[in-house]
Amino acid sequence: MATDAVAVAPERSNGPTPRRRMSRQERQNLVTGLLFISPWIIGFLAFLVYPFYETIRLSFTKYNGIRDPEWIGLDNYRTMATDDLFWKVLFNTLYYTGLAVPVGVVAAMLMALCMNQNVREQPIYRAILYLPSIIPVFALSFVFLNLMDPTYGIVNRLMVDIGLPNINWFGDPAYGKIAFVILAQFGAGQAALIFLAGLKGIPQHLYEAASIDGAGNLRKFWNITLPMMTPIILYDLILGLSLGIQIFTQVVILTSPPGSPVNSNLMYVNYIYGLVFRDFRSGYASALALVLFLITVVLALVIFRWSRSWVNYETV
Amino acid sequence: MAKSLPLDTVQQPARNETARKANWRRFARKQIVPRLFLIPFVAFFLLPFYWMVAVAFKPIPELSIVPPTFFPSEWRWANFADATRVFPFWQYFQNTLVITFLTVLGAAISNPIIAYGFSRIEWPGRDKIFALVLATVFVPYPVLIVSLYDIYSRLDWVNTILPLVVPLFFGNAFWIFLMRQFFMRIPRELGEAARLDGASEIRILFQIILPQSYAAISVVCLFAALHAWNDFLGPYLYLQKEDSYTLAIGLTFFRSASQYDVQYNLLMAASALVVLPVVVLFLAFQRFFIEGVQVGSFK
C-alpha cells in the first residue's frame, strides 16, 4: 500500500514543459550527463572493453595462455554441452547463490536494525558487528572451522545437545555449500552498513506521523522502513548476486584441492581459475566466463524487471 | 536524535504509582529489551576477532592443545614484536597506506560525480548505459587477469602502483550504483529549485546533493579503503620488487612454500596488527556518517 503511494518511476517525465524547449533541454542534458559519467566511460574503454573483447575472441580459440591462440570456432561451446563438470559447477554455484542472496538480505537487514538501536554504547556494537567483515579471510575461516568441527566445535556440540545430527560440514558433500552460506553471513557487516546508512536516511517525521496514528513497531517496519529501504535492498540483491556467482576465495581456503570432496563444493570461478592457471586452457575458460557472464546478466535483468513492482525511489 | 536519558526520569520524584510504572516500562523498553537481543548477537560476531587475538597471544606449545584453549594460558606480547620481524612490517605498512590513500581519493572523487550523471540528470539513453555499468560487475575476473596484465605491461605500469590505483579514478560499478541509489532517494525538488535559479549541475552536486550524502560517501570511502588495504591479487601480480610489497602479501610469508608449516600464532598476531588501523578507521568513520545523516535530516 505504502509502496504504491510513493512509487515514482525515475524514467518518467520531468513534468509538463513545452515540447520545443524540452528537446533542447534534452540535448543539453545529454551533454551534461555524458560529461558527468565520462570518467566511467574512459575507464570502461581502457580497463574493460579491451580485455573483454580479448575474452570473446579467445573463447573461439584453443589457447594455453602463453603461445599464440589457434582458431577453433565454436568447439569450446560444444565441449561445454558434454562437460559434466561444467554442469556440476553451474549447479553448485546457482545453488549456493540462490541460498546466499536471500539469506544475506535478511541477515544484513537484521544486523542493520541492531546497529540502529538507540542505546548509549551503540558505537561498540556496530564496530563489533562489522569486525568479521574486515578480518583477513583465512583468520575467519580458521575460526569457522574451529566452531564447526564435528569433534569438538561449539556449534556442532550444541547441535548434538539439542538433538540435531552432528554435521560434517566440509566432509559431507551435502553440507559444504550450506556451510559457505553460513560463513558468508559473518561478512554481512558490509551490507549492513549500507542498510544502516539507508535507515538513517529515513525522515523521522514519517515515524512520528505513524506513531500519532497509533501504529506499532511491526507496522512501522512494514509500512515505512521496508518500502523506504527498497532501493537499498535492490542494491544488495545485485551485489549479492555478483558476489555469490563469483564465490572463489573461501573455496580455496577451506577445501583442498578446491571444491573437495568429489567436486561437491567446486564453484564456477574456481573451475575457470583452475582451467587458466593449472590446465593451461584459457580458450575454454574464456568461453565458460562468457557463459557465466550471460547467465548473470539475465538473472540481473530478471531481478530489475521484478524490482519495478516493489522498488520505491524518492522520499515523499 | 536526542539521547533518551533514563536517569533524569528516574530521579524525578514520582507523583504516583502509575507514573513510576510507566517510567519503568519505558526504561525497560528502551534500555533493557534492546540489549537482551544485542548482547548475545554481538557476542557471536565478536568470536572470530576474539579468536584471532587469543591465538595471537598464545605461546607455541599451547597451539597444540586439543580442543583449543579459549583463554591463552599466558598473554605473550612478544608475539606481536616477533610478527613484525617476519617481513618488513613498517615498510609494507607505509606502502599499503600510500596505495590506500590514493584509492580512497580516487573513489571519493569519481564515484559521486559519475553517480550524479546517472541519477540527477535526465538524459536519453541514461538507463541503458547504467545497465551497462551494472553488467560490468558480472564479468568474472580470472579471465581478465592475463589481458589486463598485457595492457599494464604495454603501458610499462608493471612494478608501479599505477595498476592498483589509476582504475579507481574512473569509478567502480558497485560504488556508482550505491551512490546512485542514495542520490535517487533525495527529493527531486531539492535540485530543481537551484536549477531554476541558474545553478550549474556541478554546483548542485557539491552544494546540495553531497551535503545530503555524507553517509553514502563515507561508506564508499570505507569500502575503497578496505579494498585497497586487503587486496592481495593486485599487488601480487603487479608489484615485483620486495620493497614495494603490501601488508596483504606480507601476511602470506607466515606460511612456508612447501605448506607443511605455518607459524599460526605469529600469523594471527600480524593479522591483528593489520586489522587494527581498519578498526580505528571504522570507529572514526562511524561517527562521521551518522553525524552526516543528522545534518541532512534537518533540512
Added chain:
Amino acid sequence: MEKVTSRGLTLLKDTKLSRRKALTGAAGLGIAAAGAATFAPRRAPYVKGQAKTQLQFWTGFTDPDLATLRKIVEQYNAQSTSYEVIVTQLAPAEVTDNTRLITAVRGGDSPDIYHMDRFTVASNAANGLVQPISEFVDEAVRATYLPFAMEEVTYDGQIWGMPLDTDARALYYNIGVLREAGIDPTEFDQSNGPVTWDRLLEVANMASVRDANGTYSRVGFVPYANQAWHYTYGFSWGAQFYDEANCAVTPDDPKMVEAMQWVYDACASMDANAISAWETPRRVPGFPPQQGSLVTQGVAFEVTGDWMINQYAQYAPTAEYGITYLPVPQAGMSSATWSGGWSMVVPEGSTNAEGAVDFISYMCGEPGQRIYTTDTRHLPTITSLTTDPSLYTELSSFFAAQLLPTSNNRPPLPVGSKYWDEMTSAYQAIYLNEAQPAQALATAKENTQADLQQFC
C-alpha cells in the same frame, strides 16, 4: 650455448616491438598512456660491461628456508666473476598456481631463474613457460643425481631444470599412544621391516577411542590422513600410473584398483562417515600444523614425510615416536615410497639462459646442496650426499639412506596437476564410500586423458 641465448633475445625484441605498435594503435588507451608516461619509473636496464651481469631469481619460499637460499646466493655472487644473482621473494601460492609466472612471461617481465615445484615442471615445459637447458647439462652431471629426481625435470627428451631438494614418505608411530592402548611398539621397529597394511589396521583399531554417539576422539590410523595419498597406495601395490607406449594415463591399473579397494574396505570397516568427521577439518589447507593429529596425540599411526621430524621437535618436543617403512600389501613384499621436491628452472623470456644455468648448477650442485641440506634439513638430490653421515641426524638418515635410493616419483606429465586433482576426486569418493574404486578411477582416467590427448 649461444643458440638459446640469442633465441631468447629475439623473442623478447619481437614482443617489445609488437607492444610498441599495439600501443600506438590502441586509441582507447591513449589517455591512460599519457598519464603513465609521467608517472611510471622505467625498469633499470641490466648493467653491462665491466660490471657483472645481473640475474633475477624468483622464489616463493619464506624464512627460514629463504634465508638459506639467500646465503647460497651470496656465496655464489662472491665467487662468480660474471654474474650477480638478485633474489626476489614472491608471496607463496599454491604450487600448482602459475599465475605469477604466466603473467610475467606473457608481459615480457620474466626472471632468469625460477624456483619451481618439480611436480609441475613437465606441464610448464609442455606449455612453453620454461626453456630447455639440456645443452648446458652434461650427461656425467645428470648421472650424479637421484634417478627419480632427474626424471621429474625431464620431459620430451629434454632437461628443463635441475633438482634441488627432495622428501620421502614413511610410517610414523606414536609410542605413547600405543603403550596407552596396551600395544607393544617394538613390532614396528625399523629392524623388523615393514608390516602389512592389514596388520597396521588391526593394531590401529585397538588404539581407537569412540564415544557413545560414535564420534571418534582418537583414531588409530586414518587411511587417507596426511601423506597417505592415492599415489602412496598405488606405489605400495606396485601400480603403474602412465603407459608411455600408448600415451595413456592408467589410474585404472588393476593394482591401483586393488589398492583403492583396500582403502575402501578399511574406511568401511571403521565407519567412513565417522572417520571423515574426524579427518575433514584437518585436511583444510589453512589448518594449523600445530593441531595436526600426530602432534596432538590424536592418532597412533600416520603416513607423513621427513619434515615431520622438525615439527615434532618444535611442537611436541617430549613426544615419543618412531619411524618405519610404509606397510606392504602382502608379507614378504618390499616397501615402496615416493618423493617430490623443488627445482630451479629458466623461464621462457629470460635473455640469459647461460648465466642462469651457471647459477643453477651452483645452487643445485654440491656446494649449494650441502649448505641447503645442513641448514634446512631438507633431503638432497645428489646421490652421493644421501649417505654422507655429517648431513643427518639418526632419524633423518633413515629417509636419506634407506628410502631415497629406491623412491618413486609421480610421472612427469604435461597434465600432472590435473591428473593429481582428478585422482584426488576419485580417492575422496572411494574413502567416503560414495563410489566403487573401479568406477571412480575410470572417471579420473577419462577426464585426464581428454586433456593429455593434445600432447600425444
